[in-house]
Amino acid sequence: ASMALLLRAAAAGHTEAQAVVGLAYAQGQAGLAADLATALSYLRRAASSGHTDAAYNLVALCGARPSCLEAVNTEQAVGWLQAAAAEGHAQAGFEAGLLLLRASGAEAATASFLLAARRGHAGAMFNAPRLLHQAGDTTQAVAWFTKAAAQDDDHRAAADAKAALAVLLSKDEPGNAKAEL
Numbered sequence: 001a002s003m004a005l006l007l008r009a010a011a012a013g014h015t016e017a018q019a020v021v022g023l024a025y026a027q028g029q030a031g032l033a034a035d036l037a038t039a040l041s042y043l044r045r046a047a048s049s050g051h052t053d054a055a056y057n058l059v060a061l062c063g064a065r066p067s068c069l070e071a072v073n074t075e076q077a078v079g080w081l082q083a084a085a086a087e088g089h090a091q092a093g094f095e096a097g098l099l100l101l102r103a104s105g106a107e108a109a110t111a112s113f114l115l116a117a118r119r120g121h122a123g124a125m126f127n128a129p130r131l132l133h134q135a136g137d138t139t140q141a142v143a144w145f146t147k148a149a150a151q152d153d154d155h156r157a158a159a160d161a162k163a164a165l166a167v168l169l170s171k172d173e174p175g176n177a178k179a180e181l
Contacts, residue, residue, distance in 0.1 A: 019046040078103075
């Protein structure tokens, strides 16, 4: 009976009801069959109305893939991804960084990559210091490349970080020309 009321409220545009119904469809709870497409639809509507838990659940169900989010625009997708990243979803922070890098440039993307890197995302541990180095912050770049090189979740990111470290550290030697990463 309560699910029938929630479904009616969600259909009428009640944001909290949309979030609850979306999660119920995602998990196949409260007498509803698990239905990912319907769950995503309800969660998108709630997230579009600013419901942060719905945004997190939408991002989590989509595996942080921007194409799955079906946001109205890049800003909306970045907002949902950043909301999920702030709640601990590392992949969401990384994907937000990639979207920001394409849409707004390195400065806008650095904070998202750093947030994901702090949560242990290997790709972000490589991208954040690359952008920090480009912005002139070699000290932080070396620190993050060192962390990326030491992680073992993503061997390619570790290898790339080791190569970047070799370039950065060789620049500190007298007589070496500045190399670009």
